Amino acid sequence: MASIHISGVGLAGKSCLPCFDGLRFSRPAFGASSSSLGASGAILDRRCFRGLVVKAATVVAPKYTSIKPLGERVLVKIKTLEEKTTGGIFLPTSSQSKPQGGEVVAVGEGRTIGKSKVDISVKPGAQIVYSKYAGTELEFSGANHIILKEDDIVGILQTDDVKDLQPLNDRVLIKVVPAEEKTAGGLLLTEAAKEKPSIGTVIAVGPGPLDEEGNRKPLTISPGSTVLYSKYAGNEFKGAEGSDYIALRASDVMAILS
Numbered sequence: 001m002a003s004i005h006i007s008g009v010g011l012a013g014k015s016c017l018p019c020f021d022g023l024r025f026s027r028p029a030f031g032a033s034s035s036s037l038g039a040s041g042a043i044l045d046r047r048c049f050r051g052l053v054v055k056a057a058t059v060v061a062p063k064y065t066s067i068k069p070l071g072e073r074v075l076v077k078i079k080t081l082e083e084k085t086t087g088g089i090f091l092p093t094s095s096q097s098k099p100q101g102g103e104v105v106a107v108g109e110g111r112t113i114g115k116s117k118v119d120i121s122v123k124p125g126a127q128i129v130y131s132k133y134a135g136t137e138l139e140f141s142g143a144n145h146i147i148l149k150e151d152d153i154v155g156i157l158q159t160d161d162v163k164d165l166q167p168l169n170d171r172v173l174i175k176v177v178p179a180e181e182k183t184a185g186g187l188l189l190t191e192a193a194k195e196k197p198s199i200g201t202v203i204a205v206g207p208g209p210l211d212e213e214g215n216r217k218p219l220t221i222s223p224g225s226t227v228l229y230s231k232y233a234g235n236e237f238k239g240a241e242g243s244d245y246i247a248l249r250a251s252d253v254m255a256i257l258s
Contacts, residue, residue, distance in 0.1 A: 057137040057144060067140060069108040069147060074122060076102040076130065078137070078144040100235060101129045101157065105145065116214030120150050121168060127157040129165060129247070132235055154235055154247045155206070162237040162245050167206035172221055172253060174200035174229065176244040198231045199257065200246065219250050228255040 060067070069075050079101045104127075107120040122128060135148030155167040167173050177199045202225045208218045221227065234248025 113214035161240040
């Protein structure tokens with residue numbers, strides 16, 4: 001992802017406007033030796049916003065009309081950010097969750113493992129979910145896209161509800177057990193005091209990873225199993241019915257409970 005480095009200026013003056021020196025909050029001193037803005041009386045303080053970095057997608061010039069991913073890479077048109085809550089309230093940018101899904105636009109030719117040629121398992125037009133921090137974002141034909149490896153795709157969405165996600169490769173979809181509402185002594189817990197659960201029921205599993213010869217190795221975890229998984233692994237989602245789901249790699253499942 002490209003970075004735009006801003007070494008701009010801040011404002012200082014009678015209003016004593018705050019500025020950011022790096023990431024530290026500071027107030028500029030009066031009488032700074034900088035350039036004046038004239039009638040406004042404001043003074044430019046070049047120390048403000050020093051070191052601030054803004055992330056931006058790579059912009060593909062309009063003269064390029066197509067993008068062909070190479071190897072095991074996939075080009076995805078990112079789903080638009082949700083700008084409203086389900087109740088119709090507009091969300092500020094800081095509250096909008098980063099999208100983790102989109103539509104496959106183009107795919108690479110696949111890869112060779114051992115003596116086997118392995119094609120990309122997703123096809124153009126498929127609605128997919130991908131790992132949160134994967135890939136390289138770019139702006140192309142007026143829309144946001146991302147190029148990522150096939151292994152960064154968590155699964156294919158059969159419907160608009162995450163409970164119908166079909167995991168890929170070694171991924172597992174789990175419905176999370178709700179957090180305890182009370183302590184052992186019967187006291188009600190606040191939202192902040194509820195411990196994040198790491199137990200759930202397996203809803204669906206992927207076909208398994210590829211071995212050194214390019215053959216699939218089926219997972220030993222099956223749908224319906226109650227499992228214990230690593231607390232900070234995977235991608236978390238909210239289902240249409242309000243339940244919490246998580247998609248993670250089979251290696252992040254630590255035990256089967258019975």
